[in-house]
Amino acid sequence: MTAASQDQPKIRIRGLKKSFGDNHVLNGVDLDIAKGESLVIIGGSGSGKSVLLKCILGLLPPDAGSILIDGKETVGLRGAALDEMRSHIGMLFQNAALFDSLPVWQNVAFVPLEHERMSRKEARDLALERLADVGLDAEVADLSPAELSGGMRKRVGLARAIAVRPEILFFDEPTTGLDPIMGDLIDRLIRQCVTDLGATGLTITHDMDSARRISDRIAMLYKGEIVWQGPMDAIEREGNAFVEQFVAGEIDGPIQVAQ
Numbered sequence: 001m002t003a004a005s006q007d008q009p010k011i012r013i014r015g016l017k018k019s020f021g022d023n024h025v026l027n028g029v030d031l032d033i034a035k036g037e038s039l040v041i042i043g044g045s046g047s048g049k050s051v052l053l054k055c056i057l058g059l060l061p062p063d064a065g066s067i068l069i070d071g072k073e074t075v076g077l078r079g080a081a082l083d084e085m086r087s088h089i090g091m092l093f094q095n096a097a098l099f100d101s102l103p104v105w106q107n108v109a110f111v112p113l114e115h116e117r118m119s120r121k122e123a124r125d126l127a128l129e130r131l132a133d134v135g136l137d138a139e140v141a142d143l144s145p146a147e148l149s150g151g152m153r154k155r156v157g158l159a160r161a162i163a164v165r166p167e168i169l170f171f172d173e174p175t176t177g178l179d180p181i182m183g184d185l186i187d188r189l190i191r192q193c194v195t196d197l198g199a200t201g202l203t204i205t206h207d208m209d210s211a212r213r214i215s216d217r218i219a220m221l222y223k224g225e226i227v228w229q230g231p232m233d234a235i236e237r238e239g240n241a242f243v244e245q246f247v248a249g250e251i252d253g254p255i256q257v258a259q
């Protein structure tokens, strides 16, 4: 590996813009995420966190800017090249996005079964391993997702996200709708998965407790730009007015709140 590739961020975003009509959601986002780093993006409702994630995944085309993964431009990728790029990304969606028509193990091994044409026996073994990774017993494998609690669904979603050992993991509001103890458990599992895989993690959340537990570094999105980034403990040291207001959850401050 050359010195240049060691320094190269896993994901490099430059000048990313996305508008919907007059709604300028991303106004030139610049962000680097290092290999093996867990970055958490915080920001208020409607600040563009999901739009940013969708642009990186190639689900929404940006109007301008660049998204490099391992130094390669991904904006504009289509067809097989887009599928290839996405095959390195595991994603845990907000609602876990499980198929209720399939048993848990087929949800976990969905990608290997569908795209890698793995045998059912191998796929089931893989699913059982991943379920164990997230602390779920083999008995869960044959249940329908509809039979699971919210916390268990998240764990199954996490098992699916790590099924193919991805280099990049995305987590969209991973603790929303969970009680604080289950939220803590999911955060610990996320942190453990990112560390064990040596993956690059990108999480979007409003939950500051969750951000504190998951992040190596936090970036705050406001009005379509990254207004602050740094490790959690730097928030108090550096005293950024946007982040302090957000963390404290106060109405008064530089963040304009729609009332």
Ligand SMILES: Nc1ncnc2c1ncn2[C@@H]1O[C@H](COP(=O)(O)OP(=O)(O)OP(=O)(O)O)[C@@H](O)[C@H]1O
Binding pocket: 020, 023, 025, 043, 044, 045, 046, 047, 048, 049, 050, 051, 052, 206
């Ligand atoms: N497909 C779309 N078409 C039109 N507008 C959209 C579309 N997707 C998102 N938006 C708009 O982009 C803005 C940012 O939305 P986004 O979902 O990224 O916010 P967010 O920061 O993820 O919010 P939350 O924390 O509430 O999930 C919102 O004003 C939303 O209405």
